[in-house]
Amino acid sequence: MIRYPSLLLAAALGATALPARAEVPRVVTDIPAIGSLVQQVMGDLGAPEVLLEAGGDPHHYQLRPSQARSLQDAELLIWVGPALTPWLERGASALPKGSRSLTLLDRPETHRRDYDGGNGHDHSGAHDHAGDGHDHPHSGTDPHAWLDPANGQAWLQAIAAALSERDPDHAAAYAANAEKAAAEIAALDGELKAGLGPAQGKRFVVFHDAYGYFTGHYGLEPAIPVSLGDASTPSAARLRAIREEIAEQGAVCAFPEANHDPKLIAAVTEGSPVRQGAPLDPEGRGSQSGAALYGVILRGMAQTLTDCLGQG
Numbered sequence: 001m002i003r004y005p006s007l008l009l010a011a012a013l014g015a016t017a018l019p020a021r022a023e024v025p026r027v028v029t030d031i032p033a034i035g036s037l038v039q040q041v042m043g044d045l046g047a048p049e050v051l052l053e054a055g056g057d058p059h060h061y062q063l064r065p066s067q068a069r070s071l072q073d074a075e076l077l078i079w080v081g082p083a084l085t086p087w088l089e090r091g092a093s094a095l096p097k098g099s100r101s102l103t104l105l106d107r108p109e110t111h112r113r114d115y116d117g118g119n120g121h122d123h124s125g126a127h128d129h130a131g132d133g134h135d136h137p138h139s140g141t142d143p144h145a146w147l148d149p150a151n152g153q154a155w156l157q158a159i160a161a162a163l164s165e166r167d168p169d170h171a172a173a174y175a176a177n178a179e180k181a182a183a184e185i186a187a188l189d190g191e192l193k194a195g196l197g198p199a200q201g202k203r204f205v206v207f208h209d210a211y212g213y214f215t216g217h218y219g220l221e222p223a224i225p226v227s228l229g230d231a232s233t234p235s236a237a238r239l240r241a242i243r244e245e246i247a248e249q250g251a252v253c254a255f256p257e258a259n260h261d262p263k264l265i266a267a268v269t270e271g272s273p274v275r276q277g278a279p280l281d282p283e284g285r286g287s288q289s290g291a292a293l294y295g296v297i298l299r300g301m302a303q304t305l306t307d308c309l310g311q312g
Helices: 005-017 032-045 065-073 086-093 149-166 168-195 212-218 236-249 263-269 293-309
Strands: 027-029 076-079 100-103 113-116 139-142 204-208 224-227 253-255
Touching: 027 032, 032 076, 032 149, 032 168, 032 293, 065 086, 076 086, 076 149, 100 149, 113 212, 149 168, 149 212, 168 293, 204 263, 204 293, 212 293, 224 236, 224 263, 236 263, 253 263, 253 293
Parallel strands: 027 076, 076 100, 204 224, 204 253
Antiparallel strands: 113 139
16 A cells, blocks of 8 residues: 555644634523523524523522533623522622623613612512511612613624624624624514504503513503512512502503412402403513524513503
């Protein structure tokens, strides 16, 4: 057999001399809604790992060991921030060297809504103390900012920039995907503005104060939240106050929330003419994850509200 060592050596040297192509970074996200935005930017190049599993509560969740390992292997963490997922704050501060955390709620282009301190709450661990006979109102930034489609559009650009920093070889693809996704959100926004007309000017009841970004953006009346905190049981005094507010404000519909006990909604509307609508799902926990989920969340919320508020 004739050997050509010089040619083999040259081929080997040529292969090693080629510039290494950057790999698509390993991305971890907190909730399905954010995972959807990230997937739209990544396109066919890759997929993020979403930590919050179907049916999980974003405010009170415990990572499985495999998820904790994924977080330690992540090159990029993209999350709303500790106001929404306090259980992720420790992991975010202990990412491996060279990894980056993109906290969307802290972005300067993010439109932020603050709770008013009376009807609002935060998610940092403070809540109503069940059994002590008192409700404890809270203040701070409302973390449900993805429900404003203007934030969704702005975050697409931030996500593309963060991915491009880690993976400059695919920067053009990330930018193009973000631009396309932003245009789709803009089109959806126009569709929802036109369709929410029948819901205008009508008060409604919700499980907790998670909908201010949506109602503010679309000019709807503010929702009346039953619970001051996500993990709290309202006191009897709080329930009486909500019943009075429902009557005074002429609320016409009440909406349970996905993966929360609907009994609180029933308790404050019993004996009243308030109609009960379908459950709202602000995080998209009841839908399949993926690029389409963000639109599914916004469209589903608009449809659920209109189906009940638009009657009569």
